[in-house]
Amino acid sequence: MAFLAPAFLALGLLAGVPLLVHLLRRRVGRVIDFPAVRYLERMEQEHSRDLKLRNRLLLLLRLLAVLALALAAARPIARLLGVGHAPMAVAIVVDNSLSTGVVQNGQVRFDSLRTDARRLVDELTADDRAWIVTADGRVIGGGPEALRAGLDALQPVGGRGDLAAATRRAVGLARSGMPRTPVVAIVSDGQRSSFRSDSVVQSDEVPVVTLLRGGPLPRNRAVLQATPEPVRWTPGGTVTLAVTSPDAAAWRLTLDGRTVARGTVPPATLDAPARVTQRLASTSSGWVRGSVELDADALRADDTRWFAVRVAPPPTVNVRGEGGLFLGAALGTLVDEGRLARARAGESRAVTVSGADAPGTRLPVLLTAPRDPIGVGEANRQLERLGIPWRFGAIARSQVLARVPARGGAADTSSISARAFDGTPVRTRYPLQYSPGSGAAAPTSAPDTIATAGGAPWVVAGEGYVLLGSPVDPEATDLPLDAAFVPWLLEALARRLGDDGRLIEASPGQVVSGLRDISGLEAPDGTVSPLASDRLTVPAQAGVYFLRRQEARAGALVVNGEPSDSEFAAASGTSANTNADATVAGLVVGRDVVAATDATQWQDAVFSRAAGQALLLPLVALALAALLAEAYVSGR
Structure with a gap:
């Protein structure tokens, strides 16, 4: 048995109050004989056994009521007869990496992952502690309503994220909720890029239950590279692009939203992509936002790759x-x-x-x-x-x-x-x-x-x-x-040494430092967010973000996903949810690490890790029963 609020066990000392009252009532004063009370003494002797039994029963009932209330206040949990599950500390890792945005049969795969997580949240009680941890490093805490709202707002990010780092953080959060039973629940699409063998997580005594929502592997086209050369256009330069596609694919190149070049690449693989170098000249000046785009397919997030160039006279x-x-x-x-x-x-x-x-x-x-x-x-x-x-x-x-x-x-x-x-x-x-x-x-x-x-x-x-x-x-x-x-x-x-500023290329969720002279970050839609420190967490959505020094643009932050997340390859056969235990073993090592094959089994496995049931209601009922019995005995 464990207690969520062991300090309230001190209330058990109040059990000494009825015991003290009982002992005080037994105090005997000086005895004075009166002839007229000898009949009363005889009657008392005849009924003393019944009175002693009644008083002791009242004492036991009062002690039982006080002790039951003290135990109930301490909120015990045990594998005994109880109601619902014992309070738990559940950290739910939701994979929202780029690959979860694939559309199949008219539905985004991430929506099914979010539905599974929401059903798990719906089974939580007010006594549980829970968090949502995403692949891009965000943590959502609070009650069930806050978790539901956070899940509704989640969207797939523009990069791979780091499922191992998210799991490691979830283990720490679940452990912080002890003495509640800590559990980590992972729901993922099982992409190979998310389950890297060099990022094994040690969960130790924290149970980890994983649901891998694989599916048929789609034929995917992706832009893997969009590199401008040189670092400064005066006013022209080149853009080298690399495309992987199972068939011939048409591409278009834009500068500040205007299409400036088009072409077609032959079929190519991720290991040997098709490469094109396009010479361009810009009529704009200053920092220019550019992109290489393909026609939309099942995974739309990697059909566009962004770049930025500085157009200015030569230094x-x-x-x-x-x-x-x-x-x-x-x-x-x-x-x-x-x-x-x-x-x-x-x-x-x-x-x-x-x-x-x-x-x-x-x-x-x-x-x-x-x-x-x-x-x-x-x-x-x-x-x-x-x-x-x-x-x-x-x-x-x-x-x-x-x-x-x-x-x-x-x-x-x-x-x-x-x-x-x-x-x-x-x-x-x-x-x-x-x-x-x-x-x-x-x-x-x-x-x-x-x-x-x-x-x-x-x-x-x-x-x-x-x-x-x-x-x-x-x-x-x-x-x-x-x-x-x-x-x-x-x-x-x-x-x-010149006035071009900084050009930073990063993936969503990374941390960029050294921005001491940067006052704001201009998003692709033109809104500017102030920066309060020299560190910046890279936004979750791909695109070109301009670094602002007061009113001037002092550089560009180019956010793109990792090319490896464009390769649809399931980890250890997870596309059919087979050999999932081997997949999880490659990500997490601990005493209790299991993989579920469907959402119902996943949910049951999570709550089966609870340390029994909560004994609060049974103990309160016992205290009320003792008080009712005490009132009945006292009334007679």
Whole structure:
């Protein structure tokens, strides 16, 4: 037996009150003999046995009533005769990932998942604690009415979500409701992408009951990629798209809602999609929203993929010879292609590209390490003069490989910085040492380590500067020989040092940080939501969201689903609800993990985990019966 409110057991001490009254009534005073009462003494002796039995019965009934009420107030639960189920702490994980939005036989699959969860909520009582946890990380709590309202408002999100993280959170919520019986109930479409083998959840003693609502696997078309190049259009560029389709599929490309190109791709698989590179030019300026669209099919969420580009005149750059021959050649190529423009005399916002030991530089700057170690002292003095909080350390000549730091627990291998730096051999380097507050002006934003070499920062950036810890020379590093170096150089000049702002690509539910200078987020419908911190949870719906700095657009957040969620492949045969136990075992490990084959079995399995029945009503009935019996005996 367990108690939901054990503190009320202290009320059992009140059982001492009738016992104390009973004992006080037995107190015997001084005896005085009166001849006239001898007949009364004889009568008392004749009826003393009946009186003692009656008083003891009254005492027991009063004690029973008090103890029953005390136990009822403590709300005991036990596997005894009771009413309904014992109070439970139920966390319901509802899979609302992109794949649940598939339409089959005129019905969205997510609607059936929501119906199953609602039926489970309908069986909850006011004594239960319950939560709805979605695949995109949302938690809905409260009473049954609040849960029903939350379920009605749920919709499939534009990405895969993280069913493992949702289950892990549900286990913690259910455990927090103890001594109520904790249970986690999962309802999902059983997509393989949701049941990743590297995301096993340890449920320990918390029971987990899963219902996998699979179905026939539809033939699905999807846009897997829509990548604009370069990072800044002046005013033209290209868009590379990738499409998977079981048959030939027509596509169209839009800029700010206007169709600017059309075409058709042949049948292709997810592993080998059909790719097209389309050259475009935009008549708009500033940040432009674009998309690649297919005709709607059963899963409409992946028929559109979004991208964003910045359309503006080319950034201006002041190239100085101290940066070296290779850096000058790369910048000259970008100037010849019209992606950069050479600065005119006296232009204040032009980016200076030079060696760090060159005199007379001013922010914004892209600086490289001095080619001669003798220049390190002068380079550090120039950094101090510019207010850059970094210093060059002692020269190191051993060969190491550059690495891109992990972001959010994992290295981003798809970014331009990763393609340019990750794995690049570095033979000569000056480890960069962070020295905040020693410059002419304190930095207003935290620096960003773009790449490391030998465990120390090698390429760093901050407000108005980008700093490389090696000269751009093949004898020092293979960086200038890498094909990704020139795209990264353009990105650094246009975005990190220019006025383009930030371009962030993310999936629904992710957390983006470092938005210190961003005041709002502009949704696709034009509404602006203020940002109260430098962290942002990516919206659930796909699209292009513009970052706002007061009234100006300072970047774009491009939200798309993961390509893997477009492949309809059931996990461990869940399309026919077979071998579901193996599927659940791949997601959750614990003492009591089961899979149900239908909604009724799922619901029964959840409530069968309750620790018996609630004994509140039986104990209250017992207390009332004792009081009625006490009144009857007292009346006689």
